[in-house]
Amino acid sequence: MDHDLKRTFRFAPSPNGYLHxxxxxxxxxxxxxxxxxxxxxxxxxxxxxxxxxxxEFEAAIEEDLAWLGLEWERPVRRQSAHFGDYARALExxxxxxxxxxxxxKRSDIARAAAGKPDWPRDPDGxxxxxxxxxxxxxxxxxEILRAGGVALRxxxxxxxxxxxxxxxxxxxxxxxVAADPAQWGDVVLARxxxxxxxxxxxVVDDAxxxxxxxxxxxDLFYATSLHRLLQRLLDLPEPRxxxxxxxxxxxxxxLAKSIASTALRALRAEGWTPADIRRRVGLxx
Ligand code: GLU
Numbered sequence: 001m002d003h004d005l006k007r008t009f010r011f012a013p014s015p016n017g018y019l020h021x022x023x024x025x026x027x028x029x030x031x032x033x034x035x036x037x038x039x040x041x042x043x044x045x046x047x048x049x050x051x052x053x054x055x056e057f058e059a060a061i062e063e064d065l066a067w068l069g070l071e072w073e074r075p076v077r078r079q080s081a082h083f084g085d086y087a088r089a090l091e092x093x094x095x096x097x098x099x100x101x102x103x104x105k106r107s108d109i110a111r112a113a114a115g116k117p118d119w120p121r122d123p124d125g126x127x128x129x130x131x132x133x134x135x136x137x138x139x140x141x142x143e144i145l146r147a148g149g150v151a152l153r154x155x156x157x158x159x160x161x162x163x164x165x166x167x168x169x170x171x172x173x174x175x176x177v178a179a180d181p182a183q184w185g186d187v188v189l190a191r192x193x194x195x196x197x198x199x200x201x202x203v204v205d206d207a208x209x210x211x212x213x214x215x216x217x218x219d220l221f222y223a224t225s226l227h228r229l230l231q232r233l234l235d236l237p238e239p240r241x242x243x244x245x246x247x248x249x250x251x252x253x254x255l256a257k258s259i260a261s262t263a264l265r266a267l268r269a270e271g272w273t274p275a276d277i278r279r280r281v282g283l284x285x
Contacts, residue, residue, distance in 0.1 A: 007039035007212045011065075011072075012202070014046045015057035018263040019064045022217065022247040022255045025281035029244060030215045031070045032283065042209055043072040048079045048086075048201050049194055064264045068274045077209060079201050086196030087142070089204050089234055090152060090189060094142045098159050098233065099189065101144035102133040102151045120185070123222035128185030129153060145190055153186040163232045169224055172215075172242035181229035183222070203227050207236040215242045219254070247281055 011027040013019060019027075034041035043065065047053035058078075065072070079086075093099050113119035113127035120128045134155060138144060141152050160182060167179040189197045196204075206214060214224075221243040231238055246254050255262050267277065278284055 003040065003210065007034070007037050008042065008210050009034040009039060009213050009215060010042040010044050010206070010209065010211050012044040012046050012205075012216070013061055014049065014052075015054060015061055016049065016052040017057060018060055018265055020255045020262040020264065021267075021277065021281055022262075024064075024068060024264055024277050025247050025283065026215070026217060026244065027065055027070060028068065028278060028281065028283050031072075033213065033215060039213075041070070041072050042211070043076050044205060044209070045076055045078040046198070046201070048083075048196055048198065050080055051193065053080070060265065064268075067264070067268060068277060077205060079196075079205065082201075082205070083195055085204050085208065086190075086201050089200055089230075090196070091140075091142050092234060093154065093189070094140050094152075096162070096233070097139070098155050098162070099141040099152045100134055100137045100155060100186075101141045101149040102129070102153045102186075102188075103149060104129070104132050104151075108132060120183075122184050122187075129187075131186060134186060142190075145192065145195070148192065150192055151188045152190040154189050156182055156184065156186050159229060159233060163229060167225075167228050167232060169228050169238065170240045172240065177224075177241075179225040179228040181225045184226050187226060199223065199226050199230060203230045203234065203236055206239055207231070207234075211239050213242065214239045215244065217246050218243045219246060 009030040011030045013023055031041050033039070043062070045058055045061070047058065090099065109127055109129055112130035112132070122128060133153070145152050167181070168176040169179060171177045187199065189200045191197070224241055224243070228238070230236070249255055249262065264277065275285070
């Protein structure tokens with residue numbers, strides 16, 4: 001069958017630590033869903049944060065996934081090799097007048113929000129940007145970034161005015177979910193040290209790779225509002241979404257890459273088998 005007609009799933013880890021049980025669940029679920037519908041399964045290495053990504057973690061990811069019994073298409077897309085694709089998307093938003101260069105420090109934002117308990121916060125709990133640089137707009141913003149500017153922000157009000165109402169997404173097992181990108185405010189889409197944010201890279205890559213089904217953890221549920229907005233602005237196709245539950249540790253807390261005890265390689269060294277991992281995350285073959 002032609003690739004274009006196949007449902008396409010992906011697992012997209014960031015190589016800044018060892019994979020743990022939560023990653024195993026996400027990777028196995030994507031793999032199983034792809035296999036069950038005769039679809040494609042891709043691995044994408046999300047290493048745009050070159051300060052934190054490490055080649056040894058990338059090698060460990062492939063080793064752990066192969067040990068779990070997964071197979072994926074090659075070549076693997078590594079985001080650090082595609083900054084040009086993200087720059088083109090940013091330039092397009094810039095040409096639409098939707099970006100501005102911002103040189104505020106975290107402390108400038110904290111000062112604006114200080115003593116105001118009602119100051120709006122994004123879904124990650126970060127105070128929304130007060131718009132200090134929005135009105136100093138100089139264009140093209142992407143050139144300012146290249147010339148040493150600090151960050152590029154999306155002018156959320158302008159973006160919403162362009163896309164209008166009614167942005168939503170198809171979430172597995174639910175009615176359509178209404179997207180609410182405004183809750184992210186004037187989000188940063190690029191920084192001097194990281195020339196593409198996760199948000200811009202993920203929507204560009206999902207489109208370029210023909211991903212039809214984005215299956216990822218609940219922790220990224222709210223980010224989907226922003227992803228839908230960027231897809232609409234950039235004329236990218238809309239994938240289906242499925243935000244799965246997170247695997248919790250014995251105390252009911254979210255697993256973190258820093259908790260070495262749930263790293264797949266630690267469990268493997270203790271004698272766990274891939275079947276044990278599947279049972280622990282609730283995915284029996
Ligand atoms: N790279 C992200 C992470 O490791 C996942 C991104 C996604 O699945 O959209 O959390």
